[in-house]
Amino acid sequence: MGINANGRPATRVVKIRVRRYDPETGRRWWQEYRVEAKKGTTVLDALLKIKAEQDHTLAMRYSCRMGACGSCGMLINKMPRLACETQLLELGTDTVTIEPLPNFPVLRDLITDFGDFFKKHRDIMPYIVRESKKENEEPYREYYMPPDELNKIIRYSYCIMCGLCYAACPVVAIDKKFLGPQALGQAYRWVTDVRDEGLRLRLEKVDDKHGVWRCHFAGSCSAACPKGVDPAQGIQLLRSKLVALTAGARRDKKPTHVATPTTVRYVDVGDAPKPTVEDKSLLVKHLEETAQELEQDLPYVAQALRDYLRTITSS
């Protein structure tokens, strides 16, 4: 067994306390497991190990195991985190407590229901909305935007909908209808998008007492977000935009320097470039020679070349 920098053994047995829930009996209890952890063992690894070796009734949700899908959000040591991105030894405690994310209904053990959360995201229309109905329904070309405009929203488009911000939010905890940091952050992302014209439509949901005005800047969403999305900032910027709008300021959206389907003209890209080997017989000769050279060492490559030769000579 190796010794790490702290003079501790490189593998350590960690006690894991899981808050479990059985929807059929309604029973809720804490259960303890012990798992051996070494450097790099994530909480998700540990849970899967428990499920495989100790208790197959333990239920959790995961998919990508690399912080990209947003399925494995859990309350780990009282902080919402992604189980697949949290290493047991980095937590630095001998007992690790794992609970389902708060603010979400619990389905079983560590699995929570994201229905409301996703509905709120849909409510703010997370897609480009154009004023022309025709353009909305039959978009026929992509929209272009300049890189500096993209830089203003790219932070928000990194959201993986893991719900950690929603779980961390103390306002969601007391107001079930509150849109929550994820949806509001995305609302900001879409109304700032230069290609979008849906501000008025989105205001119906956002400009509401359960919308943007409900946030009181506890900032926990941003502190919890694993992707650096910073919803707290988005909400404040969205709100100050509304304040400015209400105060009669003109829309701060500059005359758009974005190319839309109606303004961009078809760019003629020309014909395909001419083949570099003009004379087919030259190519055939070259291929035959190469095939011969490779006959000894790489017979299957030589064979493939011959097959290819046959197709071009027969056409």
Add this chain to the structure above:
Amino acid sequence: MGEKRKPRFLENRLGIMGNIVPWVLMIRDNPERVAFVLHRLTGLLLIIYLPVHIFVTSMTVNPQKWEDFLRLEENPLAQFFLWILFGSIVFHGLNGIRLLLVEGLGKGIGKPEPPEPPYKPTSLSSAQRKWLYAVFAIWLIVWIVGGIILFREFGWV
């Protein structure tokens, strides 16, 4: 064959009488949350105190009653309550100014730049964080000095 029971899902929110967990999370690097909770508690206290305050002010119409009330106020417990109230007003006011700047005008939270590892949220490391520490500092100083002045009469300090 066991009978099939209908699964019940568990609401896991604070609600009115619900789970306290969402309010006692240990979010790292998040003093804004502390300020949020304090702002709310002091706000509640001030709202409750408001009708009392109006009632108290109405007493000044009757000098006799007012004298009686002032005597009541000399009671240490009442003084202590006044001190708490004073602290609440100072904190709520100072933090309120910060919140107006942050929430109303979108100041002090940085610009939405592309994130870079280690993905530090800009809004939590921008000017508002400094304002927050200033609010805490001024509040504590004013509150403590106020307490010293208030309690000196009783010879407590």
